Amino acid sequence: MKLTPCILSAPSSQDDAQLFPEMETIASQQSDTSSLPSQRKKAEINSISQLLRTSSASPESLLAIPTAAEAPATAPVTAGSSALAASPRSGSALTAAPQEAVQRARTAFLERYNPQVCRHMALDADRCFRGCAPALEVVKRRYGTQTAVTWVTIQLSETARLWGSSDKISGEMLEAVAESFVGEYSKLNLAEIGLYLSRLRAGVYGKVAYGKLTPDHLVSHLPTFLAQRSREIDVFHREQERIDRQREHELWASRAVSHEEAKRLYAEALALCDNNPDRAIEYLKRVANPL
Secondary structure (H helix, E strand, O other), X not given: OOOOOXXXXXXXXOOOOOOOHHHHHOOOOOOOOOOOOOOOOOOXXXXXXHHHOOOOOOHHHHOOOOOOOOOOOOOOOOOOOHHHHOHHHHHHHHHHHHHHHHHHHHHHHHHHOOHHHHHHHOOOHHHHHHOOOOEHHHHHHHHOHHHHHHHHHHXXXXXXXXXXXXXXXXXXXXXXXXXXXXXXXXXXXXXXXHHHHXXXXXXXXXXXXXXXXXXXXXXXXXXXXXXXXXXXXXXXXXXXXXXXXXXXXXXXXXXXXXXXXXXXXXXHHHHHOOOOHHHHHHHHHHHHOOO
16 A cells, blocks of 8 residues: 655644644635645545555545535525526535545545554554544544544555555455444554554564464454553553652652751740740741742
């Protein structure tokens, strides 16, 4: 599969922030199509499976086929009305700009989180688990289920290519496996999926001979990965709690004084507060915590 190269970069720092500003401006796009760039001629391909079998498939072509929900509605035409008779053409023009904005956002998403970037993120397991890469369910919500399936399909296809199994697994099989990821494991973020595939290639879940990768290898070890993920996240949380306790202890230690020093400070406070113990203690508290 031929993917448009992009600079390796970390995911956005805000998990729930919009990944690309195009999505926020879709509603404000106007119907002026005179300035729109000319469309490239698209091949007549009916499914992602066929696209994956095309060596020159790109992110743009993977998402070129509109779904039923994306198809512009045709306004009803009544007889004797020339204005209404032209509504199909005008309706198409009105929806062209928003559709192109959505298409650009989807393509930018696929290019940003391409297989090379995901392999790069998988080098740091801790960051995969506690980082800010969007989860599949977030991708589904922002770009649609088909975009999420397409993204997973691209990652699986890359793994098959690296393992010399591209000709052993059809595009339809890869798409079916991707649908399983999106349907059953949408809580996983993109970096975690990259980590899972990295561990699969590393033989963590058993040896897979070169050229012998199957759809079963791609999906059957996910429950094992989820168990690993749960344990590693738990270890991270416990370590974070230990660090927090250590910091708190160091803070208290930095404010602590010896018994002799405490007695001296208390005696001075009593002298300043007319030998009133309660006022002396309140005075010492104010001195220790001036804010």
